[in-house]
Amino acid sequence: QNAAALDSPARFVELLELPWLHWGLLALGLFCLVLLLHVIVLRRKVAERTQHVRTSEQKLSAILDNAGALVFIKDTDCRYQYVNRQAADLMGCAVADIVGKDDTAFFDDATVQAVQANDRRVFASRERIEVEETTVAKHGGEPRVYLAVKVPLFDSQGAVMGVCGYSTDITALRRADESLRLAATIFESQEGMLIAGPDRRILRVNGALLRLTGYADGELLGQNLSQLQSGRSDATFYAEVWNAVAQNGHWAGEMWLERKGGEVYPAWVHIAQVRSAAGEITHYVSTQMDISERKAAEDEIRTLAYYDALTGLPNRRLMSDRLQRSLANSQTGGLGGALLVVDLDNFKDLNDTLGHDTGDELLRQVAERLEQCGRRSDTVARLGGDEFAMLLEGLSTDRAQAARQAEAVARTVLEMLGKVFVLDGRVHHTSCSVGIALYVDAAGSVEELLKRGDLAMYEAKAQGRNTLCFFDLRTQEAVAKRTALEADMREALVQKQFVLHYQAQVEAGGKLVGAEVLVRWRHPVRGWIYPDDFIGIAEATGLIVPLGAWILRSACVELARWAGHPDTEPLTLAVNVSARQFRHIGFVEELLTVLRETGANPARLKLELTESLLLDDAEGAIERMTQVRAHGVRFSLDDFGTGYSSLSYLKRLPLDQLKIDQSFVRDILVNANDAAIARTIVSLAHSMDLRVIAEGVETEEQRALLADFGCHTWQGYLFGRPAAVQEMLAQFSLSSNHELLFKE
Numbered sequence: 001q002n003a004a005a006l007d008s009p010a011r012f013v014e015l016l017e018l019p020w021l022h023w024g025l026l027a028l029g030l031f032c033l034v035l036l037l038h039v040i041v042l043r044r045k046v047a048e049r050t051q052h053v054r055t056s057e058q059k060l061s062a063i064l065d066n067a068g069a070l071v072f073i074k075d076t077d078c079r080y081q082y083v084n085r086q087a088a089d090l091m092g093c094a095v096a097d098i099v100g101k102d103d104t105a106f107f108d109d110a111t112v113q114a115v116q117a118n119d120r121r122v123f124a125s126r127e128r129i130e131v132e133e134t135t136v137a138k139h140g141g142e143p144r145v146y147l148a149v150k151v152p153l154f155d156s157q158g159a160v161m162g163v164c165g166y167s168t169d170i171t172a173l174r175r176a177d178e179s180l181r182l183a184a185t186i187f188e189s190q191e192g193m194l195i196a197g198p199d200r201r202i203l204r205v206n207g208a209l210l211r212l213t214g215y216a217d218g219e220l221l222g223q224n225l226s227q228l229q230s231g232r233s234d235a236t237f238y239a240e241v242w243n244a245v246a247q248n249g250h251w252a253g254e255m256w257l258e259r260k261g262g263e264v265y266p267a268w269v270h271i272a273q274v275r276s277a278a279g280e281i282t283h284y285v286s287t288q289m290d291i292s293e294r295k296a297a298e299d300e301i302r303t304l305a306y307y308d309a310l311t312g313l314p315n316r317r318l319m320s321d322r323l324q325r326s327l328a329n330s331q332t333g334g335l336g337g338a339l340l341v342v343d344l345d346n347f348k349d350l351n352d353t354l355g356h357d358t359g360d361e362l363l364r365q366v367a368e369r370l371e372q373c374g375r376r377s378d379t380v381a382r383l384g385g386d387e388f389a390m391l392l393e394g395l396s397t398d399r400a401q402a403a404r405q406a407e408a409v410a411r412t413v414l415e416m417l418g419k420v421f422v423l424d425g426r427v428h429h430t431s432c433s434v435g436i437a438l439y440v441d442a443a444g445s446v447e448e449l450l451k452r453g454d455l456a457m458y459e460a461k462a463q464g465r466n467t468l469c470f471f472d473l474r475t476q477e478a479v480a481k482r483t484a485l486e487a488d489m490r491e492a493l494v495q496k497q498f499v500l501h502y503q504a505q506v507e508a509g510g511k512l513v514g515a516e517v518l519v520r521w522r523h524p525v526r527g528w529i530y531p532d533d534f535i536g537i538a539e540a541t542g543l544i545v546p547l548g549a550w551i552l553r554s555a556c557v558e559l560a561r562w563a564g565h566p567d568t569e570p571l572t573l574a575v576n577v578s579a580r581q582f583r584h585i586g587f588v589e590e591l592l593t594v595l596r597e598t599g600a601n602p603a604r605l606k607l608e609l610t611e612s613l614l615l616d617d618a619e620g621a622i623e624r625m626t627q628v629r630a631h632g633v634r635f636s637l638d639d640f641g642t643g644y645s646s647l648s649y650l651k652r653l654p655l656d657q658l659k660i661d662q663s664f665v666r667d668i669l670v671n672a673n674d675a676a677i678a679r680t681i682v683s684l685a686h687s688m689d690l691r692v693i694a695e696g697v698e699t700e701e702q703r704a705l706l707a708d709f710g711c712h713t714w715q716g717y718l719f720g721r722p723a724a725v726q727e728m729l730a731q732f733s734l735s736s737n738h739e740l741l742f743k744e
């Protein structure tokens, strides 16, 4: 009905005219309008608010993402509800991939345990905590240290619903702390250390430096670094040090420093510059180590390495160094020079007979004397054993003049070492051989000079010792030959290349009374070699011992053969025994064995000794001779009159015979002096009840004169040259085969 009414306008007016309806509708309309307006306003407000919240959120996010810390929220199961970008970066995932997961997805077990334990502490205590957490990513990597602040989150009922945290990376800080701690520990190390400002004033010193320098705490602060320096080094040295520091940033080296009390000590010092980022010098850091002990040890080592312990003289090494420098100077226009190689004669014998202590004493005294022979600037060195060297510098550049200067010094050496030595209260005579090599001979080479000095010294020895000799090429050749000969000689002993010749010894009427055995060497290439060319080498090398033993045995075999026939039975056989052979420890024993084994009659054996044998150890020689004599073997003193033997010893020797050396016999007819010596020897022999024999008798006149003097036994070419035994015997109509050959 109403609808129908409303359909017609009239009815509608009618209705409008109804006041309650009219107002009711109006009110409804208004209400709807207000509602609409309200909704519009509300929506706008919501939009505004939403925008505001979004903006705030963005701001917050921007702030949190750039907070310089990791920010996170976790629920009570420790699952992440929120992480800022920094935290996401650390975990290496997008934020969305982190939310809902717990730490096990991102960190290693130890980290997870520690971090979650802290979270649970917050849940339990409901309080904010501040802890240091070290995290290591799940797949390893550098640990990082965080200072974490964790705050509990509550819901509206006041129950804990999670934890909010922010962690600041303090890894660098901790490292710096550690470095500082380390630096502080190092600073207080055993090494003296100081820090100075750019003005080199001391700012800090450590305890070790105080102990080292003797200063009290604080005494050095504000002082200039130069306070620790000593006056041992000059200003130039320090200037160089600081220059190096400026150029290289540091310097290290040895420096003489001074303790508070004024004591100077060597230190190993290191100075380093510290610069700011801007490149300005901010500090100097210096360390120093007392190297007194090391230096003392070094000095000791240097002394051992460069000096001879026995004499205190420079050794071969130091000598070579000096020679090197000296030769180089000389080559670059300096003065000339010379090397003297000095070797004691017969030192080995002294050592063997009187013992090493006495030998050492002699070497010490020789060293002292040598130092007095040259100028102060000359170097005297011990090259080893009984070999010394003198380096004469500042000689003339003229060869002849330099040679004269060197010779003068060498003569002084011969004279000084020729003077009597007193060893253990006993008088001792010695001599030396000096080899001289001039710088001009060496062509700048140290080795060459030393070698040439040596060669010249050997030549001096070969020339009879107690003499000097200059190096020249002939010397070198001779020595080379000598070396080769030595090697050949060893071989010769094995190959039995030595042969014995016999030279007759006769009495008045040409009666054969004996013979002297003379060794020869039948060299496969060089032919016959005579003893003068090899006995010296054999003595020097010790080969004389086996060679001498062979000679003795062969001679005794021959003697035993002679004993088998009345004509040869009375003949004596003289065998030369060299000093070294005679002093050989087993000599007496060996001789007796040979006599026993060959069956030779000791009374027919005559050992010829030389005077030189008595020189160094007369007592020892007398003792041995007495021992041998006791077994019937006789002795003849060879070369009598040429040596230095003292008559007092002569009386004590158990001698049987004196032999007049052929050097007196040679000119006996023309040289009154030689004749006088020969005559004296004969009367001396008679006065001492000794037999006397003259060797080297070549003419009847010589024989006659000797007979006039009272010498009735002779040996020489007049009666026969040394020859094979049969040949020698045949000359006297005898044979070692016991067949008598009669002379016409």
Ligand SMILES: Nc1nc2c(ncn2[C@@H]2O[C@@H]3COP(=O)(O)O[C@H]4[C@@H](O)[C@H](n5cnc6c(=O)[nH]c(N)nc65)O[C@@H]4COP(=O)(O)O[C@H]3[C@H]2O)c(=O)[nH]1
Pocket: 503, 517, 518, 519, 530, 531, 532, 535, 548, 551, 575, 576, 577, 578, 608, 638, 639, 662, 695, 696, 697, 698, 715, 716, 717, 718, 722
């Ligand atoms: N001008 C001249 N010379 C004569 C005459 N009669 C003999 N001679 C030589 O004079 C030397 C004498 O021997 P030495 O004085 O014992 O001098 C010997 C001796 O000291 C040593 N020697 C020789 N054989 C041996 C040996 O078997 N053992 C040792 N240790 N030394 C030996 O070698 C030296 C030289 O021996 P050799 O060359 O054989 O020389 C021998 C001999 O050949 C003469 O009338 N006129």
